[in-house]
Amino acid sequence: MYVLHSLWDTEAFYIWAESSALPLVNQGYSVSSEGIPAHPFSLPGKELKTQISRAFHLNGAKTRALILRIPSGKNGPLPSPWLLREDYISQKPAGLIECAVDVLALAPDLAAKFLLDLPIHPLKGVVYADSMRFWSRLALYSLELVAKEQFVPAVRERYSLWKAVMDETDLERLDRFSKAMPPSCQALRLFPTDKSSPKDLARSFVDGMADSLVRGSLEQLTLLPPKRGRRPRVIPLPQQFLLSLTSKDPTLEASTEEVAAFAKKMNSWISELEPKAVSVPFRTCFRLQAPAEEETWRLSFFLQAKDDRSLMVPAGEVWRTKSDALTLLKKSIKNPQEQLLADLGRAARLFPQLEKSLETARPAELEMETTEAYSFLRQSAPLLEQNGFGVMLPTWWQRPGTRLGVKLQLRDAPRKEGNAGSAFFGLNSVVEYDWQLSLGDYVISREEFAQLSHLKIPLIQIRGEWMELRPQDIEAAIDFFHKNRNHEMTLAEALHLGLNPAGHPLPEAKTTLPVHGFEAEGKIKEMLSALSDPSGHMEQLSSPLDFQGTLRPYQLRGVSWLMYLNRLGLGACLADDMGLGKTIELIAFLLHERETMKGPGPTLLICPMSVAGNWEREIERFAPGLKVLMHHGLGRLSGQDFEKAAEKADVVITTYSLAQRDEEELNAVSWGHIVLDEAQGIKNQSARQTQSIKRLKATQKIALTGTPVENRLSELWSIMDFLNPGYLGSFESFRRDFVLPIERYNNRAHSEALRSLIQPFVLRRLKTDTTVIKDLPEKTEMKVGYNLTPEQASLYAAVVEDMLSRIESSEGMKRRGQILAALTKLKQICNHPALFLQDGSPLEGRSGKLSRLEEMLDEAISVGDRALIFTQFAGMGAMLRHQLQEKLGVEVLFLHGKTSRKQREEMIQRFQQGSSPIFILSLKAGGFGLNLTAANHVFHFDRWWNPAVENQATDRAFRIGQKKNVFVHKFVCAGTLEERIDQMIEQKKALAESVIGTGEAWLTELSDDSLRELLVLRQEAVSNGSDSSDRSDRK
Structure with missing residues (x-):
């Protein structure tokens, strides 16, 4: 780290x-x-x-x-x-x-x-x-x-x-x-x-x-007009100064005295722009009043209290004051006339027209023509505010809709023959629209616009209201006439427009003019209405008939939401917090679709390699009727064999890197859905993997992620562009319109606009949401599946074979000792090869369990959760602490048997107060007697085959004083000792104390054949290592 x-x-x-x-x-x-x-x-x-x-x-x-x-x-x-x-x-x-x-x-x-x-x-x-x-x-x-x-x-x-x-x-x-x-x-x-x-x-x-x-912005510019002829040997210092302001080299070539004199003049001029370090309770304020008719504009002067902007003294009253002080509501202004006159002189440097008022002995206001008033509104008012003056402008100036814009009316395009029965259409399909130019609420014809544009006046009055007519808006409107003769846009552009707050421009291909009004009819209106108010249009579904389990109310709402966007033909991002059940929501959705719709087509599920096996097991557990094809490993199908097998399957599971490598084969299948689990896998929009996955075609695309934005908004764009291509525009326009204003300037208006755009397509529920908390039990236990790496599998098989050969000729205490020693070795191997080998070798990429833990912790701490991790091996705890600190970049505490009482108390305090989000505890040292209610996740990294011991450890977080729901994660590798003993515990929970109450000793009483059946490694336990192993030798 x-x-x-x-x-x-x-x-x-x-x-x-x-x-x-x-x-x-x-x-x-x-x-x-x-x-x-x-x-x-x-x-x-x-x-x-x-x-x-x-x-x-x-x-x-x-x-x-x-x-x-x-x-x-x-x-x-x-x-x-x-x-x-x-x-x-x-x-x-x-x-x-x-x-x-x-x-x-x-x-x-x-x-x-x-x-x-x-x-x-x-x-x-x-x-x-x-x-x-x-x-x-x-x-x-x-x-x-x-x-x-x-x-x-x-x-x-x-x-x-x-x-x-x-x-x-x-x-x-x-x-x-x-x-x-x-x-x-x-x-x-x-x-x-x-x-x-x-x-x-x-x-x-x-x-x-x-x-x-x-300097970087002006690099291609020059502040001096180009001169013909040979460049003089000596450039005068003022010219040299101007040239150097746009150059990478700011050095001024002149004598020390000459530079010092020039600097004195320059800095004297600049000092006038700096606010004076004088603590006075009042400042000079300017109020602009628009005329009722086409008369002159009036700029009035005041002294205004800094701490109460409603207290204002008109300049006329200031000049009528005969004493050296003016008192207003117990606030005293010393030498008010001098302050007003000095301020007006300073303001005149920023707004030169003020000099006309200074020609009078007692300046109180300034009359201006419309062009001067517009210059004040556009240029001088912001400058005056930046320099500490008060500025009060007409309310209409800040109000949206007082400039030239368009009003649009959208309608469905005529459908081609044979498509009349389609419910909705793709995002690239064409919709028609009519448009009208408007100033505020008033529609203006092209003839009226032509007359107004010829006036060349930036402020005009229409029916008693002042409006701004910017030169760039006139140019944009003329450009709009030429570009929009066919009156067509894509559905993606229409949705972007309909869900965007008023006043934002049309997609860049159309115009930069703001939209003042928007109406839709037909299916577009229906779709926009449904997306703007899902609760009023979304059918609340019940659990699918073939679903083997119980869905909580918030999970049923998630299934209903997925089905609702599916019927609209739109992509969906399910971004529920970790532990809320995104996996079973998707499985239930796929079941419901197959129960209610004909021939939806197979689903391609792309996920990290570390969870591919877990997806297969979860589908088998909750929806055994779904046919699953695992497209992974050296023996995966290819060509027509794969195409035929995929068409017969309900779900095809593959990994991110294989989706890139086998892109051509995957594209040969007509997918009903493409689902990305851990969708941040495509956060880098320029990566080859991302580009390959985006080229895959499906009727609907779904993204599952607990962290839709990890670092930058560009990650959100990449996911949304996969789900609904073109909806958020090009990456360049998204970066200009949202990334820069939000990430650099923290612009709230742009942030709200982006939220309104993506909200219909992203469902994110947190564990703290009131609608979720009432549906959750106080403690939720879940099994976390993972696969062994080839190295782990090789070591595991060797230990099992060695033990089985030894116990054939052993009995009594010797046999028991050999079995217990082997069980300890197998646990160590499942944790990490380095724990078993004790050789100090690197940890990265060698343990499926550790990789899965890192992924889950990364997601948990990204949303502010805190976690306890229990392990029975102190050596594993030390490895975890080092690896997690390096990988996640946060403090990780580790309490073990050799931790002093003082250190123990310090660690508990640090964790409870929020200094450290992860606390590793050895099961014996930290499994009882501690109060760690700051945690809302408990990970049992390795299993202690006594449920009472595990429950006691879990109760460090799940106890009196806990105000959050606790999520308990138990790691189980299918096809290994872990899975079989876990199944035995589940089957005998009622008898746990009597049957398995002594930890692992009961395993030593099993026969040789029973031990072989219990311990021998099954194929499903092993991942094929990195996806690099999938490049050749395929059937």
Whole structure:
């Protein structure tokens, strides 16, 4: 696991990393060339390049060494708390120590790109330290300032730069950032000689980011008109300054004195834009009043209380004041006339038309023509607000619908012969529409539009109401006339439009004009009505006749919802929380479809390899009438053999990588459904695997996932584009319209628009939902199926054969001892080969059980759940702790027999208070006497074949004080000892205490033949390893 830290130092951004693999055993502390010890946990420069730079695409980053001041303990530098080093948890910092650290040095432009593109959730095995999160948030704040055009050119030393301009509100936010700056951000600045403050550092960073962002945007532009002829040898400093503002090189080539004089003038001009650090209770406010008829507009001046914006003093009253102070509701304004006059002079720099009012002795208002008023509304009003002035605009200006737009009426296109009986049609089918131009609520004809556009006036009055007529809207309307002569759009575009809030534009292929009105008729109206209000149109289904089990009410609603979208011919994403039963909801849906519809076609189920066997078992358990074909492994069918077998099956199960490899064969089958389990497997929209799966054809597509968005909104687009291609537009338009506004600017309007678009197609219920809680039992137990890897299977078979050969010639205590030893070995092998071999070998990819646990925990902690993991092997607990911390990037606690009482209490407190989401406990040390009600998941990683012992462990979470529903997961591998003993326990639960009450001793009494039947490995226990084994040798 890597912990990423970062620093800023006026000219560069530095990244350094700690590694959980360091320091190496007996490594000791190395010493830099300056005699300063190297940080023992920091990643060396070479590995920074290969591991971090490559992972984050930091091409151009250079490595170098820095000297930082780091918290130290009695034995040297301490690891940061994110490194989760158990051997250091109890150590408290004794002070700061100088350490040499290798860093990646990023130029400001690369730093801006890195920080703005930083995933919300880190990559697997990577953790962001608080310094990294701080600079990332401050970079977003810098981008916000640039997006609002709050920047000006400036000079610093011998360099040009673009500097952020901040009003009082912005400076307050910067001050809050500065106060929240983690000390680790200042590790370069904690030396006694450094007098700069966190605020100076934060301001320097914001200016650095602003300069990089603006300079990058203007790279292809020039601020000077091109000149003919030979370039002069010496370019005057003002021209040089303008040229350097769009260049990668900001250096100014002139004498020190000349640059200093120029900088003084520039910075003096810029200082006028900065809000003065004067604490006064009132500010100058401007109120714009629109004329009732086509007369002049009036801009009135006021002094306005900052803490109560309703308290306003008209300028006329200010001028009539004869004393040096003006009192209003116990609020006093000192020298009000001077303040008003000074503010008006400052505002005139931002809105030059104000200078006309300053020609009078007592300015109180400004009269303007319509074009001047429009300039004020569009340009000057935002600038005045950004600089701390109050601005009050007519209410219609902010109201949607006061600009040029379109009103649409959609209807079904004439159906082709033979299609009259179809209920609905595909998303690519064509619908017809009529359109009309509108200004607000008023429809305007093309003739009226032509007259208005010739006026070339941006503000017009229609029937007593003022409307905005933007030049770009006029161009868009003219373009709309040309593009929409056939009056057709796809059903996907129609749904996108009908489910989108009013005021948003049509799909990009049509126009950028906002939609002011929308009506539909026929089947489109019916579909939109059904999607907007599912409860009013969705038939509530009962459990299928052949379903072997009981569906809870919320699960029946899920089945009904799937069937409802199926009848509409639309894709569905079932995104219920882990443990709520997505698997059985889908199985029940498939059963119900076959009971009520003729020939729906086979279902292709694509899932991770780790759960393929579990799907087969769950279908056999809940719907034994469904025919299942497993398309996986070396002996899988191909060609016509596969096609014929698939057509006869109800469900064909395959894996993600095989779906890519066997794309041609899979496409030869007419699928009724394609279902993706763990649909985040296609989150990378550009991956070959994703592209292959999207090319597969089916009547309906379904996605199952507990985490529809893991890191970025682009993952949601990829899933939705699989379900309903084209509905969310192209990836480029989705990125422009939603990803950037939401992820970078946290734009609430765009977020609400996206939610309204996807809501009809995504059903997500959480365990905390009131409609779900009432349907759930307080404790839900479930078996988690998995498969052994080939390595596990080989070791398992060898141990069984060795034991069976030994007990043939043994009896009594010796026989019992051999059986118990073999059972322990088999449990260890099912857990992980490294636990059995005790060789310290790597863990990754060698245990089906561990892979499944990682997947489930990843989903659980992503929604804020917390989990207990019980194992009877302390060695397994240690392995799990290391692996899960590395893989999931969270703190994992481990309580075992050697844990001291003090450490035990600290761990319990950390888990209960939410510091650590995962707690591993050895069954003997943590199986009783603890209160761990913060957990709502309990995983029994290996089984103790005494139900009472397992229940006692489960009751660490399921006990008095537990306010959540508890989900208990018991791992069982089909075809192994685990499955058979689990079946015996289930069959004899009523007699558990008397029959199996002594743990595993009862197994030693079985005959040789019974043991052979119980222990010999069956074929279904084994996965075929990675899908790379599926490339050849197929039937």
